[in-house]
Amino acid sequence: MSTARAAVAAVVDPEIRVITIDELGILRAVDEDPATGRVTVTITPTYTGCPAMDVIRADIRRALAAAGHPDAEVRTVHAPAWSTDWISERGRAKLAEAGIAPPPPAASGGVVPLTLAVRCPRCGSPETEQISRFGSTACKALWRCRDCAEPFDHLKAL
Amino acid sequence: MSARSEPVLRAPQSRTKTSPVSASGPFEFTLALGDDALVAAQRLAEWTSRAPEMEEDVALSNIALDQLGAARLLLTYAGELEGAGRDEDALAYLRDDREFRNCLLVELPNGDFAVTMAKLFFLAAYQLPLYTALAGCGDEQLAAIGGKARKESAYHLDHAALWVRRLGDGTGESHRRMQAAVDGTWPYVHELFAADPAAPVDPATLRADFDATVTTVLAEATLTRPESGWAPAGGRDGVHTEHLSYLLAEMQVLHRAHPGARW
Numbered sequence: 387m388s389t390a391r392a393a394v395a396a397v398v399d400p401e402i403r404v405i406t407i408d409e410l411g412i413l414r415a416v417d418e419d420p421a422t423g424r425v426t427v428t429i430t431p432t433y434t435g436c437p438a439m440d441v442i443r444a445d446i447r448r449a450l451a452a453a454g455h456p457d458a459e460v461r462t463v464h465a466p467a468w469s470t471d472w473i474s475e476r477g478r479a480k481l482a483e484a485g486i487a488p489p490p491p492a493a494s495g496g497v498v499p500l501t502l503a504v505r506c507p508r509c510g511s512p513e514t515e516q517i518s519r520f521g522s523t524a525c526k527a528l529w530r531c532r533d534c535a536e537p538f539d540h541l542k543a544l
Numbered sequence: 545m546s547a548r549s550e551p552v553l554r555a556p557q558s559r560t561k562t563s564p565v566s567a568s569g570p571f572e573f574t575l576a577l578g579d580d581a582l583v584a585a586q587r588l589a590e591w592t593s594r595a596p597e598m599e600e601d602v603a604l605s606n607i608a609l610d611q612l613g614a615a616r617l618l619l620t621y622a623g624e625l626e627g628a629g630r631d632e633d634a635l636a637y638l639r640d641d642r643e644f645r646n647c648l649l650v651e652l653p654n655g656d657f658a659v660t661m662a663k664l665f666f667l668a669a670y671q672l673p674l675y676t677a678l679a680g681c682g683d684e685q686l687a688a689i690g691g692k693a694r695k696e697s698a699y700h701l702d703h704a705a706l707w708v709r710r711l712g713d714g715t716g717e718s719h720r721r722m723q724a725a726v727d728g729t730w731p732y733v734h735e736l737f738a739a740d741p742a743a744p745v746d747p748a749t750l751r752a753d754f755d756a757t758v759t760t761v762l763a764e765a766t767l768t769r770p771e772s773g774w775a776p777a778g779g780r781d782g783v784h785t786e787h788l789s790y791l792l793a794e795m796q797v798l799h800r801a802h803p804g805a806r807w
């Protein structure tokens with residue numbers, strides 16, 4: 387992995403700081419022009435209105451500058467649209483560890499997938515219920531565990 | 545069919561009619577969709593900190609944010625199509641009411657919670673098939689925006705339909721108010737489907753999908769689908785209700801008072 391790629395891949399999501407933008411699947415490409423050294427980073431938003439995008443762009447530029455790549459451009463693309471299926475296994479494990487239930491697989495056919503049992507990230511119980519399909523950030527829903535009574539965030543399938 | 549003696553939703557004032565912009569090129573079409581999303585976002589955001597419960601507050605704010613996200617993409621692209629150097633901010637903050645192309649439905653006041661849900665339900669039942677059709681259209685940019693926005697739109701429709709069912713099939717009072725909200729907003733849905741064969745997606749082709757959704761959900765909610773009669777329109781030609789002017793005044797005042805301000 388190039389130093390540019392490594393630097394960008396390590397940038398964390400500003401709203402869910404346990405996971406990197408690479409693990410979240412929003413980092414689409416890091417291209418370095420061998421002649422000029424210019425780095426072009428391609429990212430895609432989780433949700434169209436994601437307010438973290440400006441911060442992510444700034445963090446990417448800062449990380450590249452620190453790694454010796456001051457000449458950088460960050461591009462945003464919207465197609466193909468981000469899917470929670472792009473979150474890596476490592477990313478899912480980190481989310482669960484942080485008390486955020488990872489998303490179920492997004493259905494390929496329908497736009498909104500069927501709800502599968504969501505396990506409580508604290509006690510592992512499948513006895514959980516949705517309190518609200520909209521949570522603290524655009525990508526999360528609010529759930530509660532019927533066994534340990536803890537409310538928790540759930541990254542909803544998209 | 546029930547008629548409210550005191551309409552919360554007023555008809556557009558008759559004004560001097562300008563010649564309507566009937567032919568929709570990609571610019572007018574994209575602008576209209578962007579304006580729908582922008583005005584809907586502004587209205588939904590009015591609920592922030594005043595929704596009936598905390599979870600609903602978060603939900604409405606989230607949906608507002610999604611609409612704003614779609615509006616930014618659409619208006620940015622509309623600016624590129626126009627080629628006159630206007631960006632998303634110029635289009636959102638520096639146009640007057642007569643230059644907005646949003647449908648009347650989104651500019652209507654929020655009313656009570658039932659009216660807000662009726663408006664959101666009809667809007668989402670239109671936007672979901674619209675964005676889905678856009679995702680497959682020939683314009684690469686619009687296809688990308690449609691592919692992205694339709695996923696979010698599906699959640700909006702799901703949420704609004706849930707409330708329409710809950711309120712419609714709830715108490716006598718919630719049923720009465722939900723039915724009144726449906727009756728009051730229904731006349732405004734027809735404008736959404738005015739035929740425009742030249743547009744990237746002809747809105748008339750979305751009507752069957754919309755009707756199927758509405759018929760199913762209203763039946764489940766034990767609500768009566770209103771008869772179609774009076775069909776106010778004009779939003780796509782820039783002829784709006786007086787409500788839009790107040791909304792824009794609030795939305796634009798800061799930007800106009802401090803042009804180019806940053807923080």
Ligand SMILES: [Zn+2]
Binds near residue numbers: 532
């Ligand atoms: Zn638990």
